[in-house]
Amino acid sequence: xxxxxxxxxxxxxxxxxxxxxxxxxxxxxxxxxxxxxxxxxxxxxxxxxxxxxxxxxxxxxxxxxxxxxxxxxxxxxxxxxxxxxxxxxxxxxxxxxxxxxxxxxxxxxxxxxxxxxxxxxxxxxxxxxxxxxxxxxxxxxxxxxxxxxxxxxxxxxxxxxxxxxxxxxxxxxxxxxxxxxxxxxxxxxxxxxxxxxxxxxxxx
Amino acid sequence: xxxxxxxxxxxxxxxxxxxxxxxxxxxxxxxxxxxxxxxxxxxxxxxxxxxxxxxxxxxxxxxxxxxxxxxxxxxxxxxxxxxxxxxxxxxxxxxxxxxxxxxxxxxxxxxxxxxxxxxxxxxxxxxxxxxxxxxxxxxxxxxxxxxxxxxxxxxxxxxxxxxxxxxxxxxxxxxxxxxxxxxxxxxxx
Numbered sequence: 001x002x003x004x005x006x007x008x009x010x011x012x013x014x015x016x017x018x019x020x021x022x023x024x025x026x027x028x029x030x031x032x033x034x035x036x037x038x039x040x041x042x043x044x045x046x047x048x049x050x051x052x053x054x055x056x057x058x059x060x061x062x063x064x065x066x067x068x069x070x071x072x073x074x075x076x077x078x079x080x081x082x083x084x085x086x087x088x089x090x091x092x093x094x095x096x097x098x099x100x101x102x103x104x105x106x107x108x109x110x111x112x113x114x115x116x117x118x119x120x121x122x123x124x125x126x127x128x129x130x131x132x133x134x135x136x137x138x139x140x141x142x143x144x145x146x147x148x149x150x151x152x153x154x155x156x157x158x159x160x161x162x163x164x165x166x167x168x169x170x171x172x173x174x175x176x177x178x179x180x181x182x183x184x185x186x187x188x189x190x191x192x193x194x195x196x197x198x199x200x201x202x203x204x
Numbered sequence: 205x206x207x208x209x210x211x212x213x214x215x216x217x218x219x220x221x222x223x224x225x226x227x228x229x230x231x232x233x234x235x236x237x238x239x240x241x242x243x244x245x246x247x248x249x250x251x252x253x254x255x256x257x258x259x260x261x262x263x264x265x266x267x268x269x270x271x272x273x274x275x276x277x278x279x280x281x282x283x284x285x286x287x288x289x290x291x292x293x294x295x296x297x298x299x300x301x302x303x304x305x306x307x308x309x310x311x312x313x314x315x316x317x318x319x320x321x322x323x324x325x326x327x328x329x330x331x332x333x334x335x336x337x338x339x340x341x342x343x344x345x346x347x348x349x350x351x352x353x354x355x356x357x358x359x360x361x362x363x364x365x366x367x368x369x370x371x372x373x374x375x376x377x378x379x380x381x382x383x384x385x386x387x388x389x390x391x392x393x
Contacts, residue, residue, distance in 0.1 A: 008384060
């Protein structure tokens with residue numbers, strides 16, 4: 001496998017080196033594509049281009065028959081679950097917290113309380129700490145510290161009652177930021193909060 | 205899109221233009237597009253066998269590069285970084301398309317630039333060459349084009365493809381042997 005010249009191959013290569021021409025509007029189309037909605041605009045402060053796959057929006061394509069099958073399956077699950085529930089006198093619900101030091105365990109009210117584990121995630125490399133503050137912990141910056149599970153990926157899981165919660169992340173104990181993957185609302189203090197809706201889980 | 209000061213940055217280095225884009229001047233990216241569209245269009249066309257597929261792969265590569273620009277650790281070496289993205293897009297597009305509905309580059313440009321002495325023979329030869337090239341396995345075609353058309357060294361090819369030098373040499377060798385057989389079959393007809 002030496003690199004010697006081969007006239008036959010050289011002839012082929014010479015032929016393949018001839019220039020090709022793209023459509024005259026190619027450059028324009030590329031620049032238009034950069035501004036398409038699915039493209040995250042570059043911005044020096046947000047560094048959107050650094051978002052990991054886990055924080056990017058998904059595009060889900062479903063064929064009509066696939067959508068119909070999914071809808072049918074969901075209806076089946078709901079009907080089956082309702083039938084099962086009717087045969088159960090009492091639902092035992094675990095109320096212990098998950099992975100959130102300092103949070104007050106949520107009490108079992110006895111009226112079929114539903115508690116849902118919700119994972120919060122934030123991505124940024126080079127941080128020393130991130131704490132999660134929100135209505136669920138009285139905005140206490142010391143009660144819910146997040147864990148860096150892999151470089152730049154910070155998570156914490158909380159057990160919450162279904163409902164709507166506002167929250168923020170505090171980076172390195174100083175900088176308050178919102179969750180770029182979630183909707184925002186303005187807070188009483190003028191700065192925006194992220195909003196998460198914790199939905200009840202379907203009983204098994 | 206931010207207005208870019210037109211011709212004034214045409215001669216800027218890749219690193220300078222990348223810095224402009226990252227600073228918010230997205231219009232500066234047009235200079236990058238023009239610069240590397242011209243340089244790499246040939247590879248994409250030869251790899252995919254049709255201008256339309258090549259334009260699609262190139263556009264995809266430019267958009268992906270734009271979205272990942274902050275990850276380009278050596279913006280002064282934008283060209284090989286972009287070429288790696290493009291090679292991946294071509295590989296993916298080629299795999300997705302498989303061997304179905306391959307069209308061959310027998311476009312008007314090829315015909316216009318054919319030999320004046322024997323234009324018909326020349327055009328026929330080019331068509332057979334493109335056809336033979338598309339009959340190679342994707343890996344072999346990629347290695348052959350990088351080596352003999354883009355004239356890259358094996359070390360650079362290894363960086364772009366993520367394949368070891370020995371394996372690349374073997375692919376080039378197999379590609380040459382296969383092309384020889386395919387084209388000599390044609391010439392013998």
